[in-house]
Every structure is written in C-alpha cells, then in structure tokens.
Amino acid sequence: MSDESHTNMNSTMLTSTVAIFIDQKINRHIFGIEIAPGSVEPFIPFSAWPCPPSLSGCGPKHAQPIFSPLINTLEGLPATYVEEENEADTVRICLIDKTLSCQVELQYTLFNQLPVLTRSMKIIHSGTEKIRLEAAMSFSLELPDKEYEMLTLTGAWGRERHIQNVPLHQGIQSIYSLRGHSSHNYNPFIGLKRKETTEFLGEAIGFSLVYSGNFLAQAEVDTYDVTRIYVKWDMNRSMSEVFSQGRECDFQGRVYHQYILGIYELYERLTSKFPEVLFESCASGGGRFDPGMLYYSPQGWISDNTDAVERLKTQYGTSMVHPLSNMGSHVSAVPNHQTSRSVSLNTRGSVAYFGTFGYELDISQLSDEEKATVQEQITFMKKSRGLMARGTFYRLASPFQGNETVWMVRSRDRSQAIVGYYRILTKVNDGYRRLKLAGLDPHKKYRIAHLGEHGYFGDELMEIGIVLNDHTSGDYHSKVPRGDFLSRIFILEAD
Known part of the structure; x- marks a missing residue:
C-alpha cells in the first residue's frame, strides 16, 4: 500500500x-x-x-x-x-x-x-x-x-x-x-x-x-x-481543474487533501459538540462509504439504489468489509425509482432488516393491509436490532453466483439466529432444496418459527439443513408465497 x-x-x-x-x-x-x-x-x-x-x-x-x-x-x-x-x-x-x-x-x-x-x-x-x-x-x-x-x-x-x-x-x-x-x-x-x-x-x-x-x-x-x-492517496491529480484561488502555486497540489481534512475537521467539531447525535454519511449514495468517514459517522448510506433485488448484491458485497450496523438500508416505494421494479413489501422489509432498517415512502399511500405489515416489520426489528447490530454475520449463498441469496446472523452465545433467504426468479418443478446453516451450537436444540414445535439440533441444521419445499417443488399446499422476488425469514431460538 x-x-x-x-x-x-x-x-x-x-x-x-x-x-x-x-x-x-x-x-x-x-x-x-x-x-x-x-x-x-x-x-x-x-x-x-x-x-x-x-x-x-x-x-x-x-x-x-x-x-x-x-x-x-x-x-x-x-x-x-x-x-x-x-x-x-x-x-x-x-x-x-x-x-x-x-x-x-x-x-x-x-x-x-x-x-x-x-x-x-x-x-x-x-x-x-x-x-x-x-x-x-x-x-x-x-x-x-x-x-x-x-x-x-x-x-x-x-x-x-x-x-x-x-x-x-x-x-x-x-x-x-x-x-x-x-x-x-x-x-x-x-x-x-x-x-x-x-x-x-x-x-x-x-x-x-x-x-x-x-x-x-x-x-x-x-x-x-x-x-x-x-x-x-493522491493529492496532485485534478478531476475538473481543482485549485484554490486564495493560495499560492505550491499549495495547489494539496487542494484535494485539504478538502478531505476540512470534512474531517467539521465532523470532529460536530461529533464533539453533539455526542448524542448519530450522524449518517452520504455522497450520492455510496460514493464515500469508507473507513475514514465511518470513523465519524458509523452509519452510512450505501447506495441510492433502494430496489430490494439490487440491494442483495450491494449489501452482500459491503458485508465483506463492514458490519450490518454500518449499512443504511430502507424499505422504499414501488415501482422502484431506479429500476421500476415492483417487489413485495415483505421482501423489501426482509432485505432491509439486515442493515440499519428504515422507511422512505409515503405511508398515506399504503393500504390497510400494507400498514399492518409495516407495524409487524417495525415490531420485529425493534425486537431483533440488538442481534442484527452485535451478532456474527454469515454469508451462505452469493447473489453473484446464482438465483438465490442466503445470509444469517447469530448471537454470540449461539442461542439465537435469524436467517434471510431470497430467490429472485421462480423455477418450475425445481425439486426439494436444503438450506444448510452455519455457526450454531451442534449440541443445542433449536426451534424454528412456523416449522413445527419439535425442533432441530444445531448439527442437523448445519449438516442436513432446512428443507425448502414450496409449490416449485410440487408442494402445492405450501403456504409459502408464489412468484418472483421471494423472501423467507427463519427465526431460531435454542431451548
């Protein structure tokens, strides 16, 4: 370097x-x-x-x-x-x-x-x-x-x-x-x-x-x-005739660097005077999402693209370096402003959970059913945000390598975990699939919400996995929603 x-x-x-x-x-x-x-x-x-x-x-x-x-x-x-x-x-x-x-x-x-x-x-x-x-x-x-x-x-x-x-x-x-x-x-x-x-x-x-x-x-x-x-860093390259009219010629090569130092100085004054305020950085979305800015504002807006499907790649890539607590993630309106794609409110929320979570939409335009879903999402996030912010994050399936994205976060004592599963496009007669988890206690028995009361041991979930059966695999009585842009959240609690 x-x-x-x-x-x-x-x-x-x-x-x-x-x-x-x-x-x-x-x-x-x-x-x-x-x-x-x-x-x-x-x-x-x-x-x-x-x-x-x-x-x-x-x-x-x-x-x-x-x-x-x-x-x-x-x-x-x-x-x-x-x-x-x-x-x-x-x-x-x-x-x-x-x-x-x-x-x-x-x-x-x-x-x-x-x-x-x-x-x-x-x-x-x-x-x-x-x-x-x-x-x-x-x-x-x-x-x-x-x-x-x-x-x-x-x-x-x-x-x-x-x-x-x-x-x-x-x-x-x-x-x-x-x-x-x-x-x-x-x-x-x-x-x-x-x-x-x-x-x-x-x-x-x-x-x-x-x-x-x-x-x-x-x-x-x-x-x-x-x-x-x-x-x-390079302090002597010009993007668009960058210079300072108020300084001598020898200073001009330092303008870029002095500009950044000025930003740091302003952040230092603001965070010192208002330590109770959480500052979020933004530069046309994720244009300056880096360790330098996160020193002063530990939460950053990672992209102006709020489409839930596109966000799978952005959040997955960002997680290679940064924890979930750094990532600004919102549920936005549909059709999406950037992609014109319409994704269900359930999937938009399920993606935004794995970040700081928030909403940017006109709530008065939501139906009564959608408002009830928003209330459920907020209640879930309030209960889970400690785990999301301080838990250990695992990437299980990459959006850069296939039709599915899977990630999970588990508590330090391995007693809780939340798994996010996302399928972009629906397939026909796809067969049964298994979702193998990671990081669990092999000797603890975990109950998974909406998957029965008998529970599964950690080694079962890591070596055999959860069976992802729905109508695409012939289970036409499945209550799993149909269609593209599917998401499922699995909540695990140890006995």
Missing part, C-alpha cells in the same frame, strides 16, 4: 492509516469476536527499544521502536481506537534522515483478541529549508508467491460494491479514485485469498485504507512470482 503526495514541506506533518484484516474464517466479521491474532505476533519483540524524543542523540541509526498499550489518535484524521487499554498494543518505529532533518514515525497497533493490524505513518520535517515530498508509502507487504485471487468491491452509482474476483498474474493490477472522494467505482479495499478459500475456511488477507479521498491500491507480481500490495 502506498500514499503518493506531491507537496513542498517546511515543518509539516503528513499522516495516513491502513488497517489489515487477517482471518482464517472470512465468513465472519472481525468486530468484537475473540480470535487469536496468530500471524501478527512477530511484531511484539520490538517492545524493548525506546523511541527518540528528538532527532539528536537517538541511538541506532535507522529504527527506534517503542511499545505502548495505547493507540495514539491522529490529529485531524480518522483512526482506529479502543475503549479499554488492554484491547490493543502499539509499536512505534522512528526512521530518521539527519541530512534532510526528516523523521518518519511508523505506528503499528495489534488488537489482542482480533486478527487485525493497523499501521499509520507520520512524516515530520523540522529543517529550515523546503523539501519536496514526491512519494510516501502508506503500506507495502511482500508475499512469497502469487497463488491468490484479488477480491475488490467495484461498481458505479446505484450498484456500489459488487464483488469481483481476479486471479493475480505477473504485472500490476490496481483500483483507484481520482474523483476527490473514495468513489462509487472502487472501494478503498483489497482482499487477497487463496483459490480454495471459502466463506468458512482458508487463507485471506484484507487491506483497507482509512481515508476518504483519492487513492490507488494495487497488487504487483514480479517475474519471480513474488506479490507486493500498494494503497495510496
């Missing part, structure tokens, strides 16, 4: 942050789940070395690490943080160039119960003469081979964060934004996974840039099949 900036420096400081997620079971969100850090432990031995307080008398020439239990905040920028001191440990490594009177401070933070490593970089110039910073690396990681698939979240307005998997090959593969914001087109995230990695098992590494402006993220495979990862 890299930052690239073109600016003159005189007693200035630049910072950037990268978050790296490492998980052997990538179906789960890493937020609040107890997983041993494992592969990031080798950083701990740096803890014994002190960091120099100044450029003089600093001991060894190249690097001076210090170990701290705290995460330092980055002034004017979003950053990771902890609520308790024992949640993470931090290593700071200072690199010094005495000739240029420059210092680079690299800060690595290890989260003790999560497979997460974050890095920030601070560049300090304390000399008397100006120097020009041509390029600065936010992060760079070399891997011993190229046998990975590069997972990116691509799209455009109205269809943000669709999953794309591409095998790595010799040369450079990249995503970027030159639009002044992280953009609808490419989320500032790259995932590398082995070809055999599934939602439940395998090697996967994720990289997120905690920044909301221009960036470049790339994977380069050299002719020896060694893989290197880059993410960078």
Whole structure:
C-alpha cells in the first residue's frame, strides 16, 4: 500500500492509516469476536527499544521502536481506537534522515483478541529549508508467491460494491479514485485469498485504507512470482481543474487533501459538540462509504439504489468489509425509482432488516393491509436490532453466483439466529432444496418459527439443513408465497 503526495514541506506533518484484516474464517466479521491474532505476533519483540524524543542523540541509526498499550489518535484524521487499554498494543518505529532533518514515525497497533493490524505513518520535517515530498508509502507487504485471487468491491452509482474476483498474474493490477472522494467505482479495499478459500475456511488477507479521498491500491507480481500490495492517496491529480484561488502555486497540489481534512475537521467539531447525535454519511449514495468517514459517522448510506433485488448484491458485497450496523438500508416505494421494479413489501422489509432498517415512502399511500405489515416489520426489528447490530454475520449463498441469496446472523452465545433467504426468479418443478446453516451450537436444540414445535439440533441444521419445499417443488399446499422476488425469514431460538 502506498500514499503518493506531491507537496513542498517546511515543518509539516503528513499522516495516513491502513488497517489489515487477517482471518482464517472470512465468513465472519472481525468486530468484537475473540480470535487469536496468530500471524501478527512477530511484531511484539520490538517492545524493548525506546523511541527518540528528538532527532539528536537517538541511538541506532535507522529504527527506534517503542511499545505502548495505547493507540495514539491522529490529529485531524480518522483512526482506529479502543475503549479499554488492554484491547490493543502499539509499536512505534522512528526512521530518521539527519541530512534532510526528516523523521518518519511508523505506528503499528495489534488488537489482542482480533486478527487485525493497523499501521499509520507520520512524516515530520523540522529543517529550515523546503523539501519536496514526491512519494510516501502508506503500506507495502511482500508475499512469497502469487497463488491468490484479488477480491475488490467495484461498481458505479446505484450498484456500489459488487464483488469481483481476479486471479493475480505477473504485472500490476490496481483500483483507484481520482474523483476527490473514495468513489462509487472502487472501494478503498483489497482482499487477497487463496483459490480454495471459502466463506468458512482458508487463507485471506484484507487491506483497507482509512481515508476518504483519492487513492490507488494495487497488487504487483514480479517475474519471480513474488506479490507486493500498494494503497495510496493522491493529492496532485485534478478531476475538473481543482485549485484554490486564495493560495499560492505550491499549495495547489494539496487542494484535494485539504478538502478531505476540512470534512474531517467539521465532523470532529460536530461529533464533539453533539455526542448524542448519530450522524449518517452520504455522497450520492455510496460514493464515500469508507473507513475514514465511518470513523465519524458509523452509519452510512450505501447506495441510492433502494430496489430490494439490487440491494442483495450491494449489501452482500459491503458485508465483506463492514458490519450490518454500518449499512443504511430502507424499505422504499414501488415501482422502484431506479429500476421500476415492483417487489413485495415483505421482501423489501426482509432485505432491509439486515442493515440499519428504515422507511422512505409515503405511508398515506399504503393500504390497510400494507400498514399492518409495516407495524409487524417495525415490531420485529425493534425486537431483533440488538442481534442484527452485535451478532456474527454469515454469508451462505452469493447473489453473484446464482438465483438465490442466503445470509444469517447469530448471537454470540449461539442461542439465537435469524436467517434471510431470497430467490429472485421462480423455477418450475425445481425439486426439494436444503438450506444448510452455519455457526450454531451442534449440541443445542433449536426451534424454528412456523416449522413445527419439535425442533432441530444445531448439527442437523448445519449438516442436513432446512428443507425448502414450496409449490416449485410440487408442494402445492405450501403456504409459502408464489412468484418472483421471494423472501423467507427463519427465526431460531435454542431451548
């Protein structure tokens, strides 16, 4: 990962942050789940070395690490943080160039119960003469081979964060934004996974840039099949003659970056003065849905496309990086404004449940039956929102790979779960299908609403599954609704 900036420096400081997620079971969100850090432990031995307080008398020439239990905040920028001191440990490594009177401070933070490593970089110039910073690396990681698939979240307005998997090959593969914001087109995230990695098992590494402006993220495979990862912000590329009439020529390359810093500063003032207010970010839908903005507004509008069928892909792709509590999701009017598609109120609600949930429609235009359905949906969401916000999320069937989408969320104690099943088009004489669940306690017995009172053990539900019988499989007495754009919600409670 890299930052690239073109600016003159005189007693200035630049910072950037990268978050790296490492998980052997990538179906789960890493937020609040107890997983041993494992592969990031080798950083701990740096803890014994002190960091120099100044450029003089600093001991060894190249690097001076210090170990701290705290995460330092980055002034004017979003950053990771902890609520308790024992949640993470931090290593700071200072690199010094005495000739240029420059210092680079690299800060690595290890989260003790999560497979997460974050890095920030601070560049300090304390000399008397100006120097020009041509390029600065936010992060760079070399891997011993190229046998990975590069997972990116691509799209455009109205269809943000669709999953794309591409095998790595010799040369450079990249995503970027030159639009002044992280953009609808490419989320500032790259995932590398082995070809055999599934939602439940395998090697996967994720990289997120905690920044909301221009960036470049790339994977380069050299002719020896060694893989290197880059993410960078770019402060000197123009979208539409971007400049500041009130500043000197040397400043113009920093306009994009200063604009983003101004947004961060405004958010900092607002959230500090009104801590009880929940701010939701939006930029033509999901045009700036990134870790930088989510630092200040933990809820974001992920897309202006509110069609429930299209939202399956957008929410599924977004869930690769972000928890449900980040995703703004609404039940909107039909025919849908973007697609002109008419989807049942039941399915629109069933999709929106797996997010923050809300309505954007004229309730006075609803029938009495639809109003009663809205009341039922609100009651269900009020009862379930704690599980939706804090539970463990599983992706079971991808909308990018077939006619069905399935996901589920279960409580940390594995006593509750909610499963969402969605079928886009109806098939004829399709046969019986089984929906295998995940993450349950194999020894607990679960009762599933509307599927009888006898219950099923967790291992049955994970190895055999729920039989999805309806009229398409010949069960013409089934009460499951008919037609396209079907959704079913299964609610599990352990005895």
